[in-house]
Amino acid sequence: xxxxxxxxxxxxxxxxxxxxxxxxxxxxxxxxxxxxxxxxxxxxxxxxxxxxxxxxxxxxxxxxxxxxxxxxxxxxxxxxxxxxxxxxxxxxxxxxxxxxxxxxxxxxxxxxxxxxxxxxxxxxxxxxxxxxxxxxxxxxxxxxxxxxxxxxxxxxxxxxxxxxxxxxxxxxxxxxxxxxxxxxxxxxxxxxxxxxxxxxxxxxxxxxxxxxxxxxxxxxxxxxxxxxxxxxxxxxxxxxxxxxxxxxxxxxxxxxxxxxxxxxxxxxxxxxxxxxxxxxxxxxxxxxxxxxxxxxxxxxxxxxxxxxxxxxxxxxxxxxxxxxxxxxxxxxxxxxxxxxxxxxxxxxxxxxxxxxxxxx
Amino acid sequence: xxxxxxxxxxxxxxxxxxxxxxxxxxxxxxxxxxxxxxxxxxxxxxxxxxxxxxxxxxxxxxxxxxxxxxxxxxxxxxxxxxxxxxxxxxxxxxxxxxxxxxxxxxxxxxxxxxxxxxxxxxxxxxxxxxxxxxxxxxxxxxxxxxxxxxxxxxxxxxxxxxxxxxxxxxxxxxxxxxxxxxxxxxxxxxxxxxxxxxxxxxxxxxxxxxxxxxxxxxxxxxxxxxxxxxxxxxxxxxxxxxxxxxxxxxxxxxxxxxxxxxxxxxxxxxxxxxxxxxxxxxxxxxxxxxxxxxxxxxxxxxxxxxxxxxxxxxxxxxxxxxxxxxxxxxxxxxxxxxxxxxxxxxxxxxxxxxxxxxxxxxxxxxxxxxxxxxxxxxxxxxxxxxxxxxxxxxxxxxxxxxxxxxxxxxxxxxxxxxxxxxxxxxxxxxxxxxxxxxxxxxxxxxxxxxxxxxxxxxxxxxxxxxxxxxxxxxxxxxxxxxxxxxxxxxxxxxxxxxxxxxxxxxxxxxxxxxxxxxxxxxxxxxxxxxxxxxxxxxxxxxxxxxxxxxxxxxxxxxxxxxxxxxxxxxxxxxxxxxxxxxxxxxxxxxxxxxxxxxxxxxxxxxxxx
Numbered sequence: 001x002x003x004x005x006x007x008x009x010x011x012x013x014x015x016x017x018x019x020x021x022x023x024x025x026x027x028x029x030x031x032x033x034x035x036x037x038x039x040x041x042x043x044x045x046x047x048x049x050x051x052x053x054x055x056x057x058x059x060x061x062x063x064x065x066x067x068x069x070x071x072x073x074x075x076x077x078x079x080x081x082x083x084x085x086x087x088x089x090x091x092x093x094x095x096x097x098x099x100x101x102x103x104x105x106x107x108x109x110x111x112x113x114x115x116x117x118x119x120x121x122x123x124x125x126x127x128x129x130x131x132x133x134x135x136x137x138x139x140x141x142x143x144x145x146x147x148x149x150x151x152x153x154x155x156x157x158x159x160x161x162x163x164x165x166x167x168x169x170x171x172x173x174x175x176x177x178x179x180x181x182x183x184x185x186x187x188x189x190x191x192x193x194x195x196x197x198x199x200x201x202x203x204x205x206x207x208x209x210x211x212x213x214x215x216x217x218x219x220x221x222x223x224x225x226x227x228x229x230x231x232x233x234x235x236x237x238x239x240x241x242x243x244x245x246x247x248x249x250x251x252x253x254x255x256x257x258x259x260x261x262x263x264x265x266x267x268x269x270x271x272x273x274x275x276x277x278x279x280x281x282x283x284x285x286x287x288x289x290x291x292x293x294x295x296x297x298x299x300x301x302x303x304x305x306x307x308x309x310x311x312x313x314x315x316x317x318x319x320x321x322x323x324x325x326x327x328x329x330x331x332x333x334x335x336x337x338x339x340x341x342x343x344x345x346x347x348x349x350x351x352x353x354x355x356x357x358x359x360x
Numbered sequence: 361x362x363x364x365x366x367x368x369x370x371x372x373x374x375x376x377x378x379x380x381x382x383x384x385x386x387x388x389x390x391x392x393x394x395x396x397x398x399x400x401x402x403x404x405x406x407x408x409x410x411x412x413x414x415x416x417x418x419x420x421x422x423x424x425x426x427x428x429x430x431x432x433x434x435x436x437x438x439x440x441x442x443x444x445x446x447x448x449x450x451x452x453x454x455x456x457x458x459x460x461x462x463x464x465x466x467x468x469x470x471x472x473x474x475x476x477x478x479x480x481x482x483x484x485x486x487x488x489x490x491x492x493x494x495x496x497x498x499x500x501x502x503x504x505x506x507x508x509x510x511x512x513x514x515x516x517x518x519x520x521x522x523x524x525x526x527x528x529x530x531x532x533x534x535x536x537x538x539x540x541x542x543x544x545x546x547x548x549x550x551x552x553x554x555x556x557x558x559x560x561x562x563x564x565x566x567x568x569x570x571x572x573x574x575x576x577x578x579x580x581x582x583x584x585x586x587x588x589x590x591x592x593x594x595x596x597x598x599x600x601x602x603x604x605x606x607x608x609x610x611x612x613x614x615x616x617x618x619x620x621x622x623x624x625x626x627x628x629x630x631x632x633x634x635x636x637x638x639x640x641x642x643x644x645x646x647x648x649x650x651x652x653x654x655x656x657x658x659x660x661x662x663x664x665x666x667x668x669x670x671x672x673x674x675x676x677x678x679x680x681x682x683x684x685x686x687x688x689x690x691x692x693x694x695x696x697x698x699x700x701x702x703x704x705x706x707x708x709x710x711x712x713x714x715x716x717x718x719x720x721x722x723x724x725x726x727x728x729x730x731x732x733x734x735x736x737x738x739x740x741x742x743x744x745x746x747x748x749x750x751x752x753x754x755x756x757x758x759x760x761x762x763x764x765x766x767x768x769x770x771x772x773x774x775x776x777x778x779x780x781x782x783x784x785x786x787x788x789x790x791x792x793x794x795x796x797x798x799x800x801x802x803x804x805x806x807x808x809x810x811x812x813x814x815x816x817x818x819x820x821x822x823x824x825x826x827x828x829x830x831x832x833x834x835x836x837x838x839x840x841x842x843x844x845x846x847x848x849x850x851x852x853x854x855x856x857x858x859x860x861x862x863x864x865x866x867x868x869x870x871x872x873x874x875x876x877x878x879x880x881x882x883x884x885x886x887x888x889x890x891x892x893x894x895x896x897x898x899x900x901x902x903x904x905x906x907x908x909x910x911x912x913x914x915x916x917x918x919x920x921x922x923x924x925x926x927x928x929x930x931x932x933x934x935x936x937x938x939x940x941x942x943x944x945x946x947x948x949x950x951x952x953x954x955x956x957x958x959x960x961x962x963x964x965x966x967x968x969x
Contacts, residue, residue, distance in 0.1 A: 171923035171924055172919070172921070172923045173923075174922070174923050174924070195917070195918045195919050195920075196918040196919075198918070198919050199918035199919040202919060219921060219922075219923075219925075220923050220924065232926060235925070235926050235927050235930070236925075241927050243927060243928070247928070248928070249927050249928035249929075249930075249931075250927075251927065251930070256930060256931050258928065258931070281931060290934075291930065291934050294933075294934060294937065295925065295930065298925055326952050327895075329952060330894075330895045330896045330952060331895075331896060332895050347921065348918065348919045348920070348921060349895045349917055349919065349920045349921065350920075350921040350922070351920045351921055351922060351936075351937055351940060352895050352917070352920055352940075353895075354937055355937040355938070355940050355941040355944075356941070358934065358937055358938050358941055
């Protein structure tokens, strides 16, 4: 398991796997039958179930949530040696977009990241996807990994571009509390890239991917025209979503809620038809608008003035006059008739920019 | 109880003694006070709490007293007579020497407490001289004789040498162990003369005052001549205001009504006085219908010596600060304040204090008792500026200094400082003093090898970290006392700090020309450390008369962005950003730059280069 990741995780065994599947189906049948536009299988789980099982889940979702036939259906996948063999099955199951957790093409960095795959595994998997007819393949990369150099980062970017994928996500390494990386960082912060090296690597990604014809459509996401992630764009547009399964998050009717990360607690509640334990929060007014701005500013299009006025009853120029003025003067924000957007420099310090709009 | 009250009221001057205790800080004044209260059963062991005279927490923490809390002790002496001993406490810090003088003026005698291990220190001498000036009978008490390091013969030699008092007049004591307490009480009765005064026209010295939110001002008085009865109409001689005494009484130590106070008595009067400003400490009261011809000598309005601007930090309303200052000043007539505004900090108050300690105490009280988040600008003194047109003005705020070409002359307050130190530190003290523009006046060797240095030095240099430096350079062995001696011309300039090209008035100060450039350099370097990186480069410049003398840059933050923000992360990520924002809000926004509070303190805390 990844030493840097803080998702809900658990060791696999067949009994648990089948119980979890039952729980998932039970939850699906108990939630409101909202209508869905996209479907996303996240985390390491989809790689662990057979394509047939994934297929049956997709069928269930189509039936219950009115998912259009041409909807984007993404599965996250680890590029382990078995992936190539599964790919045609996934396609048959209805998965039409693959998001592969490559992270790096450098063997040393992969080892540091606790990943078992190799660059050759990635090439095989992407090749198999192409043969299976996949047009929409995305890969994830991580920068600012301990030991990574600007040269090795550039090499990973070039390898990704050379594979011909249409979507790339590049994430600066985040040290999450409670992970082995947090312990490592506490012991030896010098092993990690400092702010200015991380910034240099981010610049490198922006330059290389732009040169290769990608649009930088969100802080950490790049796509060839027409291949942006439909699913993720809904998050940044502050649209509703329904999450199913252990640790899943939903945003329905203005309420953000998260299921427990405890597998047994989740399965127990779902199978008994009881509410899934977890946390929830309802946002209104300025707090909701601030969050919406935080999300929208992550995207290239930014905050749409008209859309904001309609949806939240707020004129962003008027409401945030002082904040906007300061940020524009600092060279991190563009404010015009269309709305608000980060400048390229603003993308480097998006926390400071977005934070300025949050409610007190 | 009734008997005690009337006995106190009608005990004649022959059975009254008024005394105070003076000492260098930490020489044991408070413990001795406690023992005297205990021995005379003025308060029981159980009520003792510890150090009850130092009632305010802050003062207790700092081991000092700044307010006087008089108390009447009843003591039956060896001669079989019962005496009323009025004990008037004095503040123990150089900042409050004007308060000490007023307390002394209400007494005939003083216990001068000297630590048996440390010997005479700078404040021992300063207090001694104040007491001599008031013609008080001085009883030296060598305290802490139980300490292993106690050296009574040495201290006795110092007493003869420095105080010119016969060594055998000194009482050896240990307040901690209760040794010598009775002897001290006997000495008060036998050596301190009883108060003398005429029975004729009332003259009472107001030596302190407190504000009580229910009863108004409680004036602490010492009757010099005549008698003050409850119900009589009296007048404050400085302000010529007339009041009716609704209550008079004594301190036991709590206030106890007596109906009247006669010659030599120490007590209080309550008269429906609304504000401390209406009853100045040091004023004389007399009967409105039968007034005395002349007031008692020694009344001087309190003049602040140290000033700083106090501003509310983000999230604090200026009205909250005003309310708190008003409430504090009800009980602290030495605290002066008036509204001012700063381009950098907005609306606030220019406050005047007796000294640095007084300033720190007021700031801490505002922050702790009133829960206010404040920004204090660097302390200043009152500079006397003569303009080219002959007009003279006192400038207590560097931002208000007129343009150089309009100034004919700047004068600054000087103090006479006395330092007592072991001889090995003389070199470093002289160096420090020279750095601080001080001039050595006198150097004298004591019997025990220690040295007394006196010199004249600008007050502004003393308030900017002189004491801390003196203590650290001498490992705490040197002691300091100072008194203001007047104004002298100085070659002074205004050093301005600019952030992002904009002058920050709250960071500018008046300084000797010879030190301005190196100070400017040190300050820009310090500010570079203190100012967190922002979204853009922040140039920091120091300028004298428009000329840049130092420059640093806080380079822009390179990267601060959350990599992932998807459905499951949104709430958590928002909270993370909110937390970052709260951190920023604790800072003060000056122009577009976020400044931490410490930046404003940097001017003060900066070590001399």
